[in-house]
Amino acid sequence: MDARFPPSNTESPWLPFESRRRARDEKREAVLRAAVQLFLEQGYHRATLNDVAKRLNITKPALYNYFRGKDEILFECWSIGHELVDECIAETSAGAGSGLDKLRKLTVRYAELMTTDYGKSLVRFDLRDLSEHNRKTVQTAKRRIDRAFRDYIASGIADGSVKPCDPKLAAFAIAGSLNWIGHWFQPGGELTGRAVAEEFAIRLTDGIAKTTTRTTSTRKAAVPAAAKADKPPRKGNVGNASREDGSEHHTRTAAGAAGQSKRARGRLR
Amino acid sequence: MDARFPPSNTESPWLPFESRRRARDEKREAVLRAAVQLFLEQGYHRATLNDVAKRLNITKPALYNYFRGKDEILFECWSIGHELVDECIAETSAGAGSGLDKLRKLTVRYAELMTTDYGKSLVRFDLRDLSEHNRKTVQTAKRRIDRAFRDYIASGIADGSVKPCDPKLAAFAIAGSLNWIGHWFQPGGELTGRAVAEEFAIRLTDGIAKTTTRTTSTRKAAVPAAAKADKPPRKGNVGNASREDGSEHHTRTAAGAAGQSKRARGRLR
């Protein structure tokens, strides 16, 4: 397993009907973990909120203490995935190297992300299931991701590390291939996420690299070991989910687990 | 536009409530055209049979004269796409050339197919919406498609036209990129399907080609002008839809438009 993508803690904080009392955010995230798993396993429309609740040893209405509706749960799953991508891009952009180097770094990171649940939610969920407002948020974010790929390619062409090509189409080709990982990769298979990621990074960038990198150049440098603090604190409230109104009741747990992002609260009261 | 993928005849054979009377198969196909469009536009679950019917100037129960249920319509949409893919593979395999040549030919054809409605249905629809039986059919067919890519790559390695690599992962990379076309391509955009196909064919195979093919080698040979008879007759009853039982009432139109494949009939009576 990888340190950057923690093993997703598959157990429910709700013990079958006993001493319950744990941090709210922890429960919220447990709901999301159960939801993303079910949505991936069964598909968003086949997975019911009863299913989600059952997997957590609670009942459906309890979910509404944390979320306003099914589509918001979907959005928040997507949103976590998006934050992870954004970290990949930020790390890559912060580092040094040619355009090609950065393209490769991003490719490795992105590929590996696609082997995780929240990564998959970026490409397996249907935007049309979201509310108008959230859909726009997602679309904007997706464009930003696409931009990162294109920018690296373009800068690679500029600095001579990448063959001249249409950055738009090249980005589509690479990102498409990576996105597809989210459709076929199964954690239990013969390939590990890491292996797939590294292979794809080479395979996909070799076609446009000016110097064919046969032996691995991006091997050990893949995980920079930085930005790997224990709990990667989600920065800011990216894609906040407050549906229409900006009302954000912070009624409780003002200091809820130091640096834990304050995501949109469930149900207004 | 392309000759191999006819302009999909978007009009309904049901005039708003008037002189109706046309061949049954024509109507069946009109249903599928309307359905695939709606399923792609709105997604399978959001598109209702009422929507499909309305677009054809009929009402929902009329659809049940041609199909046994919504999931069968979905399957048949998929099935048409699959037949088109199979033709691509058959044509490619029949032709001559190195493994790389064949890989490129298939890539071009497949890419272009991904810009059409029935092509998209291969990658945009969720297998889990199908009946158990149909799902297995589709899964088998998908494996066959994957096999074609792998085989071409493997034979390319064997004949020296392709660099040594893992055929499985290379096929995933290429096919993934192509499949993704079905998610982003919009017919009205700046790129034509043909342009995308040719660009992708080069971009995707360059990485594993032993001789970097800068200038186009697969340009005009893309459309072999053969196998382009007026109405491409669907061969055989691939993936026949008779749900569980093998009962296939051929009660009528024994000679229904010469060579028109006899697909599964709607509703048994």
Add this chain to the structure above:
DNA sequence: ACTATTTATTACCCATGGGTAATATACGGG
């Protein structure tokens, strides 16, 4: 302990949409 607040439960509502039954309208052949 008592009370306010949070968080869960049980029991319900009801819109949606796939599917069906009964029936009407057209066509085609004798």
Add this chain to the structure above:
DNA sequence: CCCGTATATTACCCATGGGTAATAAATAGT
């Protein structure tokens, strides 16, 4: 001209599942 068949239509049924109301159990603060 009438009847059988194919093909529509109208009017339903009803399972599903998201969402809500009323209420009960747990917790924290004083």
